[in-house]
Amino acid sequence: MSEVAKKAARRPPRKSAPATGAQLPLRQVLPPDVPPSTPPRHRQSLQAVGLFAGVGGIEFGLHSAGHRTLLLCENDPGASEVLKVRFPNTPQHQDVRTLSALPKEVDLVAAGFPCQDLSQAGSTRGISGSRSGLVGEVFRLLEQRRVDWVLLENVPFMLQLASGHALDVIVSQLERLGYAWAYRTVDTRAFGLPQRRERVFLLATNQGDPRTVLFADDAGEPALPEYRSGAAFGFYWTEGVRGLGAAVDAVPTLKGGSTIGIPSPPAILMPNGDVVKPDIRDAERLQGFPADWTQPACSIVKPGHRWKLVGNSVTVDVARWIGERLAVPGVYDGSWDARILPGAPWPRSAWNLGEGRYTAQLSTWPFQRPIIRLAEFLQYPTTPLSSKATAGFLTRAGRGSLRFPTGFLAAIQTHLSRMEASNAGEPPRRANRDKRARTDRTTASATSIQA
Numbered sequence: 001m002s003e004v005a006k007k008a009a010r011r012p013p014r015k016s017a018p019a020t021g022a023q024l025p026l027r028q029v030l031p032p033d034v035p036p037s038t039p040p041r042h043r044q045s046l047q048a049v050g051l052f053a054g055v056g057g058i059e060f061g062l063h064s065a066g067h068r069t070l071l072l073c074e075n076d077p078g079a080s081e082v083l084k085v086r087f088p089n090t091p092q093h094q095d096v097r098t099l100s101a102l103p104k105e106v107d108l109v110a111a112g113f114p115c116q117d118l119s120q121a122g123s124t125r126g127i128s129g130s131r132s133g134l135v136g137e138v139f140r141l142l143e144q145r146r147v148d149w150v151l152l153e154n155v156p157f158m159l160q161l162a163s164g165h166a167l168d169v170i171v172s173q174l175e176r177l178g179y180a181w182a183y184r185t186v187d188t189r190a191f192g193l194p195q196r197r198e199r200v201f202l203l204a205t206n207q208g209d210p211r212t213v214l215f216a217d218d219a220g221e222p223a224l225p226e227y228r229s230g231a232a233f234g235f236y237w238t239e240g241v242r243g244l245g246a247a248v249d250a251v252p253t254l255k256g257g258s259t260i261g262i263p264s265p266p267a268i269l270m271p272n273g274d275v276v277k278p279d280i281r282d283a284e285r286l287q288g289f290p291a292d293w294t295q296p297a298c299s300i301v302k303p304g305h306r307w308k309l310v311g312n313s314v315t316v317d318v319a320r321w322i323g324e325r326l327a328v329p330g331v332y333d334g335s336w337d338a339r340i341l342p343g344a345p346w347p348r349s350a351w352n353l354g355e356g357r358y359t360a361q362l363s364t365w366p367f368q369r370p371i372i373r374l375a376e377f378l379q380y381p382t383t384p385l386s387s388k389a390t391a392g393f394l395t396r397a398g399r400g401s402l403r404f405p406t407g408f409l410a411a412i413q414t415h416l417s418r419m420e421a422s423n424a425g426e427p428p429r430r431a432n433r434d435k436r437a438r439t440d441r442t443t444a445s446a447t448s449i450q451a
Contacts, residue, residue: 061319216330
């Protein structure tokens, strides 16, 4: 048995960190209908540092599970402004490259490191790219201080890019530093949010078994609906030649860039035939944030930058689930898992406790929470997709070789005809003109996380 495995077997449970006067009680940051799953006295509370924090998706989720953030590191001016407002008592450091050391009290380092060089929508330069290569700064800091837990997040494409070289570099570094690790691909829809978004979460530890956090819950993938007339259908109007990025009764992955080089919202073919773009506040809610979470960024960047901030974030609900399992680990039996053979592709879930790399037979759905239908989820006024944007999409679709759901392109063409008629002088048909935005279950304008 390896030293890492021996530590995992004999590790005593961590005592809960004492509450401080500066911390918000847990119930103040949780939605009122989602109580803590375990009484506070039975939970372990970790103190975290958030590197590449973005607008705080991981940190907000961890805080909702009872953990505390000691330090945030983010260099995007708009994101930094959001963090300043939402985490007013948490110190910030701008550039991870100039962060000399981690705080002494830290238990967990969380890093949703930049994915632009790894994603299919990005430049696909791989782990050596100027942005995604910044994950090396995480290992520089871990060399100095071997914290108990490390949480990394990135796009599933890193499992495939250059035969998975990016992931191999990361787990090899963790193994060299003496960490056991596990990773899992997780779909945001499993948490009841109508966004088809898969991300890889990698958890490493030198004090326990990471599988009891990431692998303890598995509901299996449900039978997902197929497109039919009358169902909402999300797609990227900026695509259409080589990919569509589509989802039935959900939006495709919200992202920080697009094939036209700018952050852009997806389009939605609504049940009534309108083709619309969602409001940024609903995009925030699709990521698990309260509406207007990123509004503070508008004080220093253009409003359109909020789409990039939201698209680059981590879904809060996923981070909260991980935080809950860090507080109260579950059980996982890996006795049937098979060793990963040399040269084999990376599976969607895998682990290594120090005695070899193994595949885990898990779905991307830890839960099957009821998903709100997309048309019902949207609370804020939508904007019709312009005739120019619609025509551009149809042109690309006609030029490519993609197969589209039956009736989909006809519905888009009908929308174009209506928009052209409106532009010719007929009364415009504005989607959701009279729809009032309902009050969200939490109000972002009053939301802040106290350290």
